[in-house]
Amino acid sequence: MTSPLAEYLDDFTRRDWQTIAPDDVDDPVRVAVVGLGWFAREWALPGIARSAFTEATVVTDIDNEAVAAVAADRDLRGVTPEELRDGAAADGYDAVYVATPNATHLEYVAAAAEQGKAVLCEKPLESTPERARDLVAACEDAGVPLMVGYRMQTDPAARRLRDLLDAGVAGDVVHVHATMSQTMLGELGSDHDQWRLDPELSGGCALMDIGIYPLNTIRFALGADPVRVSGRTRTEHDAFAGVDEHATYRLEFPGGIDATCTVSQNAQHASRLEVTGTDARLILDPAFYEREDRGFAVVRDGVRVDIDFEQVHQIEEEFAYFGHQLLADEPFYPDGEHALTDMWALDAIYESASTGEPVELDGE
Template sequence: MKTIKWGIIGCGNVTEVKSGPGFQKAEGSSLVAVMRRNGELAADYAARHGVPKWYDDADQLIADPEVDAVYVATPPSSHKEFAIKCAEAGKPVYVEKPMALSGEECEEMIAACKERGVPLFIAYYRRALPYFLRIRELIESGAVGEVRFLSMTQYQPARVEAGAAELPWRLDPAVVGGGLFVDLASHTLDIMDFLLGPIRSVQGAAGNQAGLYAVEDIVTGSFVFESGAQATGTWCFSAYDYCDRNEIVGSKGKIVFSTFGNDRIEVVTAAGTEVIEMEKPLHIQQPLIQLIVDELRGGAPSPSKGESAMRTSRVMDELLRGYKAGRP
């Protein structure tokens, strides 16, 4: 079978360990080109990672005949632009999360790729991690009975000081579409879509309690899944400490796990508490990259596509709608 030759647009921090080496280590895959607007940084990345080519122009990388597929690892504000350019070039595209600035942009990306018959993958890599596959197996095997409800809680201290002259790009709504909620909660909402199925309805509120920046720093929501299971979620980014806890409660027990820890699962039933210890892969996107490569080489479909990622973006859009309209 053909080896899939990848190019990366935006070889920044996320590509150093989490994703970039996965394209080199996955079976049937190789990384042949990288791009960054700063040519010196692109050349440095290529030299350190053994990548044959580097560019400071995304269009040149996309047009490179040796590049079969493209990984877009830029901030969300440019995801739509590059995904559509890859589609126009007829090249499969793997886009970082969140998929785009809004559900409407996601629709445009999906339509462009469908029109040209180009696969569109999104980097919600938790769908391929053994940790979450084990949780899904527990749910499907009936280990905790029928799922009744779910709670999602994440909070952390503020990342910036009052009066900061510059804010990180993850707090710039023009670049991300929101604040840390969009960047971090998207992982939780997407993996719940994977574990429990699509969300049917959502209501929520967002606000800014600490006043350190313009975007939201707290979001709460209530959800109903198509299965009938219900959920609540709270995300706060100006709290006193760190918490990352999800509970799926069923008719016979519950499963307790984290979105970002990915190392410990607790299964609580009448028989007691079972603790399942897991080890995270070094290159955490590699399992999903492998499934994408397998699909491109004629294998089974991979689990994170434009359609599923758009559902997550739509849920976040709804939770932030009032805040963005000035009605927190």
Template sequence: MTGNKEQAALPQPAAQQVGYAVIGLGKLTLEELLPAFAVGRASRLAAVVSGNLTEAREAALAYGLSADDAYSYDDFEKLGERDDVHAVYIVLPNSLHREYTERAAKIGKHVLCEKPLATSVEDAEAMVKACKDAGVLLMTAYRCQYTPHHWAAREAVQSGRLGQVKLLHSVNVQIEPNEGQWRLKRKLAGGGSLPDVGLYCVNTVRFLLGEEPCEVSGTVHSTPGDERFTEVEESVTWQMRFPSGVVAQCACSYGAATARTIDVFGTGGRLAIDPAFDYQNLRLTVQTGQEVTEVRVPPEDQFRLETDHFSRCIQEGRAPYTPGEEGLQDQKIMEAIYRSAREGGRPVTLERFEGRDVFRGPAPERS
């Protein structure tokens, strides 16, 4: 058994790994994604694409590629000539996700797309359709559905360790500076704090429960006179009701000091993840009776876990755990929250789904 675990931890030979072209060279790509590919077990960096070709070449060279592995946005379709590029990872402003997903599908490349999947339900539906029609896989980059801490929390929730779950509370807030951020531009972002940081609350609550909400209600607020929020909202608070009777209360903001938490309350105990959405140093505690236990799991690179999962799905021809449909469902929920806010907080009924994990593929590898 020990030998098998050690063998499973070894990376695949480079020639067998799935080659990715990363689209967009922002902070997330440079600080998290490119380093993650360097330690991939089934994934490797094959090309980079940017609006600045000089920066793209510098990034390519820094990670062992050649200058010829750097492409501009205008040259994107040339990736179709590369047999060693099997997939693209889209890390662009939200409004560009549909365009580059459709362009990638047309040249036969699988698509891993950062969240939110799109800026509208219509665009998300078009992305799912484009990939299905082209016979390529589409995965939404929900890294929190691949991390050991979140899986340990999910197992505690669904195993009955907390008794019958009654309430969840999740907060994701941060200060968003006004420095020409595309996230503060509605045309590029599609919204403010909700699709950026609030989405973590929506998606992770759904993941922990394995259920889909049947009703949402919400309110939106922006500080009067704050020039950051002339196009997008500052803060959103909302409630999600689930068929089992569970109620989730959530909040997100671009105007408060950083806090990223999840609390789950059951008849037999409670669970807390704090911080819940950071890249590193997550902390999970479970309380039953008077006993509080910190659940310790080995640290993992979250981005390596999600990219390697997608790579194995490509290699084995199976659906990813967080396919495009998972991102589409969150888009529908967020639009319902916005609708409720426009209508004074009136509850909005969602389509009801029976069963568990109705939008997810087979469970990801746990190594």
């Protein structure tokens, strides 16, 4: 590439966080996987196995048959949730990955913290900001490291986007647009009896489940937190009764930067992030889903450059970072306090959707 972009985009998939060579890892971090839904089975477990810095050793789920099947298939130790929480298999893992319904994160993270185990918890942290705060406190009180599963932050496409913004390639950022949608009941299975449709378990649906992706990725790319939010939610079909089927929200960042986001659990599959500045537009399309290749483009002075780069396994990158930072005794960037900002923002967007008024964020 012969352009000013080459300095930032050559070696696109570089791990700018890595200081330990994979070949030098003799004892990878042993991970207990809590929750064996489709994502854990199809993406997390393969990602853990692909990473040189981690290995899965223990699995658990409330579905005993799923535990037995996965344990036998992958030669892992299967335990009940009670045994996991009681520490019956604690000698077999160094860290715990929690991928259960949102409202059950706290109990498993607290148990892992009591056992002195590092934690990787899926996002959103919990079903409410208050429970999320208790989760973070449990790890802080026990002195155990907590990382939150924002896989976009370790994806090279998002990291290179941030590099270009930091380098001023886009000029002054003016606004951001993002969208993420899927036909949830088709893509995640046709069974309507799932936890995302239960507000007590999920805390919400479209906004909590997928709205967090644009929210957090924009925060990461801009290196800033929103100071004011507003939003609207709507539900049209009986299957989504009690939760939000669609959501639109606006994030106001310092410096007058506005981000407008739309998410839906019942629309054609799409994911896109576009940052517009005074000098250029930076585009990720597709952007957020782990099961599709990311696209990266820069539009500047009327010329669009689509970057051809080797795709990575998003979840391998996430677990490689998690294991690497533990082995290197280095902190995580997407930690509990970082994730709490998302929880307060999501809660404020729901409040705005209810009242029709924007909500100021006070940095709780």
